[in-house]
Amino acid sequence: MWRAGFGCRSKRNSSRITLMNADDSVPNSVPPPRELIDGETSGKIIGAFFVVYNTLGFGFLESVYERAMYVALRNRGVYVKRQVPFEIYFEGDLVGRHRADLLVEHRVVVEIKANHTLQEGAKRRLLNYVTALNLDLGLLLHFGHRAHHYRVLGKRRPNEQITNPSASG
Template identity: 45%
Template sequence: MADLKHKGVTDGIIGAFYHVYNALGYGFLEKVYENALSHELKLRGFMVAVQEPITVWYKDVAVGEYFADLLVNRCVIVELKSGVGLSTAHEAQLINYLKATGMEVGLLLNFGPKPQVKRKVFTQPPEISAKVPRESA
């Protein structure tokens, strides 16, 4: 089996997700899970940006902006949900975030009645790009 890109980071995120899910269960607003997961990841030594603004560019024109729920170690986008289940629209949203940023790995995590995890990888060259602010030294 081929090595998964950013496997150490995604494994850590998934472990933290289940830790938070087991502690809080189902029924809170997405923001509660976002705050708890961000805190848990930081406790585990990950660098976490919450609601990271990302400007989407098309042919040198800013055409939109979105906010990634979590950006972990500047290499994995995490999209959180707290609904009954995940849909193809949720998966498409994450794939579009990966396309727009040029990042390759994302996780879709649902704090629903049953916890759900989907790992998405996008490796085709994007026709659009985004500018993700870099950490200042």
């Protein structure tokens, strides 16, 4: 369920590439690659993450990185909102209120962490945010001693519509 944002893969989990015959009309029997969920949007977010990390480095508060990510995304023409409020309901009753650090293109929730080591519950908390916001994808950006990012996939069914949590506010 958790997808680490590292560029290397083991041989066992390596992706398969479609090879074409000399006439380019009949592909070899290799399954097509799976499409990345919100690949273009997540690519822009991760690109901005590395620009911010390489510029600011490690050691600032999360709020500094959040504002820097907001500026980096906005300056690249990406729609982004900061501190997006959402509510948690249980059996019809309001049981909690939270704020997502960033909501990008109304589709990807971004959680930012800036401590030396990532806390154990950070990925789980992001999964809860993704589920509560009824989204497909969340990104956890760790501005730690080393830059890391993690993809969290939601559980929304393909035929469900994405709701706009910022439409009411």
